[in-house]
Amino acid sequence: MKVVKFGGSSLSTGEQVKKVVDIVLSDPERKIVVVSAPGKRHPSDEKITDLLIACGKKILEHDSETEILNEVIQRYILIANELGLHESFTAEIRNSFLQVLQKDKSDSVMFLEALKASGEDTNAKLIANYFQLRGIEAHYINPKDAGLLVSNEPGNAQVLPESYHRLADLSSHSGILIFPGFFGYNEQGEILTFSRSGSDITGSILANGVGASVYENFTDVDAVYSVNPSIINQPKEIREVTYREMRELSYAGFSVFHEEALIPAYRAGIPVHVKNTNNPFAPGTRIVNEREQRNGPVVGIASDTGFCSIYVSKYLMNREVGFGRKLLQILESFGLSYEHSPSGIDDISIILRENQLNSEIEKQIINYIKEELHADEVKVEHGLALIMIVGEGMRQNVGTTARASKALAHAGINIEMINQGSSEVSMMFGVKEVNERKAVEALYQEFFVGVLV
Ligand SMILES: Nc1ncnc2c1ncn2[C@@H]1O[C@H](COP(=O)(O)OP(=O)(O)O)[C@@H](O)[C@H]1O
Ligand SMILES: N[C@@H](CC(=O)OP(=O)(O)O)C(=O)O
Secondary structure, three states: OOOEEHHHHHHHHHHHHHHHHHHHOOOOEEEEEEEOOOOOOOOOOOOHHHHHHHHHHHHHHHOOHHHHHHHHHHHHHHHHHHHHOOOOHHHHHHHHHHHHHHHOOOOHHHHHHHHHHHHHHHHHHHHHHHHHHHHEEEEEEHHHHHHEEEOOOOOOOOOOOHHHHHHHHHHHOOOHHHHHEOOOOOOOOOOHHHHHHHOHHHHHHHHHHHHOEEEEEEOOOOOOOOOOOOOOOOOEEOOEHHHHHHHHHHHHHOOOOOOOHHHHHHHHHOOOEEEOOOOOOOOOOEEOOOOOOOOOOOOOOEEEEEEEEEEEEEEOOHHHHOOOHHHHHHHHHOOOOEEEEEEEEOEEEEEEEHHHHOOOHHHHHHHHHHHHHOOOEEEEEEEEEEEEEEEEEHHOOOOOOHHHHHHHHHHHOOOEEEEEEEOOOOOEEEEEEHHHHHHHHHHHHHHOOOOOO
């Protein structure tokens, strides 16, 4: 049995939904279908989820939501009409949104959670309806009825372990099951969403629960590319990548697959296959436990912006017991999470996402570290991009750091920091954000041009 997930880009129009249904029907193993809300039809379009968030904010600010709400409803009606669904169903769509808007707003966060989830929920109902119109036994499945329990973390929910055995029952359900992605329910029966793009996570959880033979993730590109295609035109495709490599690449910027979506599939040993809805016969990319090392040490180069570093130096820091702990405790007291912490004998840098800071918090942290830890110097550097080169082959291969540093030096890029992950499958370079593209291009040239991956 296969679990198949279709992203928002695969469901943005009626034409796209028809392709999705054809793909599902072309393989009888494709039984559980996870769907996102309709995504962008063209680059300047808006995703339904973004429209719903904007709509919810208007309501909570007592502003008029009518225009955005109509836009949302019209998008579904357009799709429903393209698919030839019955008029009574289009009326149902309108009513279901109006019902969500009637919900209690005293807890604004939970109200927004329910509104966000209604994008996937409505789409799952719509798609089930279209399967039925084509004469196929298909059922919309509600995540609460199926037992998808999640933690109480709005916009960042985590699956609760007891979900898995409950979800296992889906495998004995008749027909094709259409399951809305992106959300589950807490123990009180309230809706909570995963982090953005989290339908990938739903698919992986279901694949684990039913013990699928494969989790197919359909999107709008032929494969996971070795580098973000918006930086390099037509980059090399990755045929096979390990869970560990993909986890690092997703974390570091490969938005094609959600960074949290690998773990459930990995734990159950289920391969993930990324494929293109618009070109389903392309081989795609397989995410597996082990792969053959054929084409050099690096499988992919990811990058992301929006980081800053807190640099702390103190003479003889290495001899001071508990220095690192105290420093991290200060960050914890401000509720900050950190990404990396490269260190030397007398200094340490803590890399954070800079959207967690503002000038006031920054000032307080600097003073706190100076006073509590008697640091010689504390400074914050903004506008950093992190470039991650990833590959299992880096563990056995000597000289990868040297090649990468040389390539960056040739391109005239100053490396602000280097950090090699303890797993030795990744190496991170911090550069100024303005140099992100140039750095990725230089590294791509070094590790991929002329190499078959
Ligand atoms: N390394 C990469 N390989 C492939 N696509 C990538 C990569 N990095 C970023 N992307 C982007 O991810 C997009 C697909 O992800 P997303 O828009 O979330 O799809 P979906 O709507 O299917 O969930 C691609 O269109 C591409 O622009
Ligand atoms: N619709 C949700 C969840 C999701 O996974 O969407 P997509 O498949 O379009 O990335 C979001 O936009 O976050």
